[in-house]
Amino acid sequence: NIEGKNLLGVTWSLTVFLGYSIPWIFFALTNPQVVQRLYMPRDKKAFRNMVFYFAIFGLLYTVIVTLIGLLYRGYIVLNNLRDLERELLSNRDSVTPSLLKNFNEFFASYVFISIIAAAVSTANSIILTVASVIVRELYERMVKKPVERISRIVTIISIVVMTILSLTVALLKPAFIVELSVISSVMLLPLAPITILGLYKKKRDGELYAITSLITGFAITLILSIVINPIRVIRESFINIPIVMWILIVSTIPLIPLIIERKQ
Structure with a gap:
């Protein structure tokens, strides 16, 4: 708070976290630009290494940026x-630019360019991947x-x-x-159980179950986002279970027959 009390205290509830x-x-x-990389490793060992090192990088990056944020807060x-x-x-999007103003010009420029490069690269990957899906999986x-x-x-x-x-959303700045970024990942969350099951399921069947799972999860997410606000979807719970978790559960239910079939 402004008075300097509880400087590094936890302000998020477990549900919000x-x-x-x-x-x-x-x-x-769930994210298409990442999922496509599942097809890149030459064998299981390479796949495990990719997942392992990606997880380490993600953890280290999270720890570093969190510490930087806490230090700047202090x-x-x-x-x-x-x-x-x-x-x-009042404008949390300005935190990073404000932080970079306190850095050496060269270092600040390097960080700024890396952020822009990462954003553009991610946007490119998503758009190209989705465009490929539209052509290969729909039109063709x-x-x-x-x-x-x-x-x-x-x-x-x-x-x-x-x-x-994408440009329209960027200009409108709805949130x-x-x-x-989180609500977009929530929208993609119904893909998680489908992808996990697909990694272990050898037969290419069960399309109806997968489509039902995807439509159900996405529809619930979209309806809740419209009715109660996307931010509340992220932050609130129902019978003490985060709404985000409910989306994951509901998306998994249509796949239960396939899960049971695989175990048998």
């Missing part, structure tokens, strides 16, 4: 920078004889449309960056 954490736990299984309070604190509390499966020229046109149109949509 889980609401923000659960979508990221399944990040590697710097603001201990130096009695109340106006700056109020400004950052719906027509008997796909035409390469039309496939390219569909790809270009998909890329342009998604880029415009803080962290909350937008």
Whole structure:
């Protein structure tokens, strides 16, 4: 708080913490730009190494940026920078730019460029992956004889449309960056049980169960986001279970027949 009390105290409830954490736990299984990398390793050992080192990197990165944030928080309070604190509390997206102002120009530029590069790279990967899915899994499966020229046109149109949509969201700024990123991962959360089951299921069947799971989970997430607000979806619970966890549970239920079948 502004008076400097409880400087490093925990202000999140367990429900809020889980609401923000659960979508990221399944990040590697739900985000298309990451899932596509599941097909890259040459064998199981390479796959395990990829997952292991990715997990280590994610943990270290989280610890480092969290410590930097806590140190900056302490710097603001201990130096009695109340106006700056109020400004950052009202606009949390400005925390990183404000922090970089206190760094050496060269280092700040390096960090800033790395953030932009990571954001652009991620956006590119997502758009290209989704465009590929639209062409390969929708258009080319719906027509008997796909035409390469039309496939390219569909790809270009998909890329342009998604880029415009992304730009629109960026300009409208409907919420803080962290909350937008989390709610987008919540929207993708229904993919987690499907992907996990797909990794271990040898037969390529059960499409109906998978589609039902995906539609059910996504529909519930979308309806709740519209009715009660996306931020409340992340932060609130139902009968003491985070709503985010309910989305995961509901998405898993349609897959139970496939899970039982595999065990048998």
